[in-house]
Each structure stands twice: as structure tokens, then as C-alpha cells.
Amino acid sequence: MRRFKADYIYTITGDIIPDGIVVTDDHGKILSITDEKISLDPNIERYEGIITPGFINTHCHLELSHLHQKIKQKTGLIQFIKEVILTRNYPEEIILSAIQKADEEMWKNGIVAVGDISNQAISAEIKHKSKIRYHTFIEMIGIEEAKVKEIMQNASILKNQFKTPASLALHAPYSISIELIKELRRYCKGKENKISIHLQESKHETELFMTKTGPFIGFFKDLNINAESFKAKQKNAIQSIVPFLPKKQNILFVHNTFTSLKDIYLTKRFDLQLFWAFCPSANLYIENTLPSLDFFKQTDFPITIGTDSLASNDSLDILSEMKILKKNTNCFATADILKWATLNGAMFLGLQTDMGSIEVGKTPGLNLLQNLKDGEICEATTLKKLI
Ligand SMILES: [Zn+2]
Numbered sequence: 001m002r003r004f005k006a007d008y009i010y011t012i013t014g015d016i017i018p019d020g021i022v023v024t025d026d027h028g029k030i031l032s033i034t035d036e037k038i039s040l041d042p043n044i045e046r047y048e049g050i051i052t053p054g055f056i057n058t059h060c061h062l063e064l065s066h067l068h069q070k071i072k073q074k075t076g077l078i079q080f081i082k083e084v085i086l087t088r089n090y091p092e093e094i095i096l097s098a099i100q101k102a103d104e105e106m107w108k109n110g111i112v113a114v115g116d117i118s119n120q121a122i123s124a125e126i127k128h129k130s131k132i133r134y135h136t137f138i139e140m141i142g143i144e145e146a147k148v149k150e151i152m153q154n155a156s157i158l159k160n161q162f163k164t165p166a167s168l169a170l171h172a173p174y175s176i177s178i179e180l181i182k183e184l185r186r187y188c189k190g191k192e193n194k195i196s197i198h199l200q201e202s203k204h205e206t207e208l209f210m211t212k213t214g215p216f217i218g219f220f221k222d223l224n225i226n227a228e229s230f231k232a233k234q235k236n237a238i239q240s241i242v243p244f245l246p247k248k249q250n251i252l253f254v255h256n257t258f259t260s261l262k263d264i265y266l267t268k269r270f271d272l273q274l275f276w277a278f279c280p281s282a283n284l285y286i287e288n289t290l291p292s293l294d295f296f297k298q299t300d301f302p303i304t305i306g307t308d309s310l311a312s313n314d315s316l317d318i319l320s321e322m323k324i325l326k327k328n329t330n331c332f333a334t335a336d337i338l339k340w341a342t343l344n345g346a347m348f349l350g351l352q353t354d355m356g357s358i359e360v361g362k363t364p365g366l367n368l369l370q371n372l373k374d375g376e377i378c379e380a381t382t383l384k385k386l387i
Helices: 062-067 077-087 092-108 124-129 145-159 178-188 203-211 215-222 237-244 261-268 280-286 293-298 318-327 334-349
Strands: 002-005 008-010 016-018 021-024 030-034 044-046 050-053 055-060 111-118 133-140 166-170 195-199 250-255 273-278 303-305 366-370 382-385
Touching (some): 050 334, 055 303, 055 318, 055 334, 077 215, 092 111, 092 124, 111 334, 124 133, 133 195, 203 237, 237 261, 261 293, 273 334, 303 318, 303 334, 318 334
Parallel strands (some): 133 166, 166 195, 195 250, 250 273, 273 303
Antiparallel strands (some): 002 021, 008 016, 050 366
């Protein structure tokens, strides 16, 4: 049994408890949470700072970990993707050792569950053995309508190579067809299949969708992608895809860098289980910009946080992401952002019965945050993983 005391316990689902004590069993399961004012128990581990549940990283690409510091910064999404495609092939042992290191780094940084995008099965064994709980999104790519069945089939084969939970997901509106979304919707009928899709990461995606113009046309040519079946839609990406997404499935919109208030209002009109993911470090790395965070005060859907991959980030660290988010919002406080990093992520991954909040019976992991400024996360804030 272990007992932890800190200035504040952020339970996330309940009150913030000043001078609270969290008691866990040897496996980290929460046995009780109290606010006994004076306890003389010498076995209590006492800390300054706040105790939070373990963090949930809803967006990562473990299989790109070996590209750490290999891709030029701030060149824009199209150049970034080109470089990733051209440079991602490395000997298997280099990729595996980078994945292993990234997995250990996330654990050390207080991350207990990860939503991870995969195009290959190379991360399967490390995920299976990891202390972190993984959900793998098998990423489907392909703009040609004629190839929809083949793409779905290949994705299903890849999914079966993972021993940890996995589901079929979509890459991004600019790299898929509406037919593929419809086929995925048919596949989802009667089963649970969590979906993730990169969205509005570049303003050029809007040009492509509205008028089939802009740098994506050259991108398709350079990569020999047949984009003939893609038609201009006079609507942006979010407006174009939302009507075709499956209902009753958790769907994660990742990045949302160019999402407008109008787009946020539009999503309210559809009966969907949407979640938003912010990956601010990657947005700064790739496009040198950030989403209009304060617009999301208007959303009805939960917000989550992702690190994206080491190809577009210096570390896989949710605290670093929270620092950027806190610095760039006037509407959200640390308590809101902590909920994004914990409970909301757990809800998206379907882990909320066991993770995401400090409640009796859950095994959420415990992080200690220190060096806050007036109770808010700041540049100096540090993390110590307690469990
Ligand atoms: Zn990504």
C-alpha cells in the first residue's frame, strides 16, 4: 500500500482536494482519497505541488520515432509529408530501437495510454509488451475511388497483426475519397471502431476542397497520385466529410489548426461522437502556427491532447503540450487543460472505467506537477511520475 499527499489532488471528476491524501494498493489501484488535515502516519509520501491522474496521449505515430530531428522545421505540411515519405525507410533494428525508446520516454513522462497511428505492424510487439496501454489506429490512405475495397482489405489484414486493441481509421481528407469514408461507415455497422483523422492541418487543404487548386495538386503529381476522381466541392474539408462519418463511434479530429468558429458550430448539427485533439508542438514544428484555441470554448465535444510523432516533435511529453496550450489561451485554465490530458483522452480511447481520473477502484497512474505559478501550469512546471 502507498500513501501520497500533496498541496492539491486534482481528481478531475470530483473536487480539487487541498492537502489531500491518495491511498493506493501495490499495483496503483486507488483505495481511498481523503483530506485528513493532520496525519502523523510516517509512511505518507509528502510532496509540494499537485497530484493528477496519468496522462493520455491521443495522437502519436510510434513507427516514425526514428525520424527524430531528421525532418526540416516550419516548411509547411506538404513539404513535411514529402520528406517523411522519402526518408522513413531505415533498417528495421534502427526503427525498433527508436520505438522502444519512445515508449519508455512516454512512460517516464507520465503517459499511461496512447492512441497510435500505424501504417505497418512494426510497433506491434513493443506495444504488446509495454506498460502503456495502446490503441492502434490502422491508417487508411488512398484518394482513388476504384481502390476503396483493396484499401479496406489491406487495413483489416494489418489490424489482425496487432495483439493490443486496434481499429480502422482515416489519414486525412486530402488523402482519401468520400467513397472510402462511406465504406468505413458500412464496416462500422454493428461493431465498435474508433476513428481518427488528421484535419485542417494546412490551409491548402481548404483550397483543394473548395476549388481543387493550390499546392496539393503539385503534391499529387510529384508522388504519382491519380487525383482525377477528386472533385472540387465548394466546401472545406470538415464541411465535406462530416455528413458521411459514422454515428455511434468515437471519432477524433486531429490538429484542427485552421478550424473556424463556423466549422465548430457546424459539427454541433450532426449527431456524432466527436473529439478534438490538439498537438501544438507539431503545429509549430510543421506550419509554425497554432489552432485558434479560444474558438473551442464554443464546442460541445471533448478536447484531448496528442504529441504527434518524433518526426515533428522534440519529445513525447503531454506536459510540454499543456504548457503551449496554456500560454496561448485566454479562455481555458489549468483545470480545463488537465481534463483534456486525462479524462477526455480516456473517454476517447474507451478507458474511462479504469483511467483518466482519481477515483476509488481505478488504476489511473499518478503524476506530481511542481513549480506551478498561482496554481497554473507555466514554463517552469515539472513532472514527477509517482505511479
Ligand atoms: Zn499525425
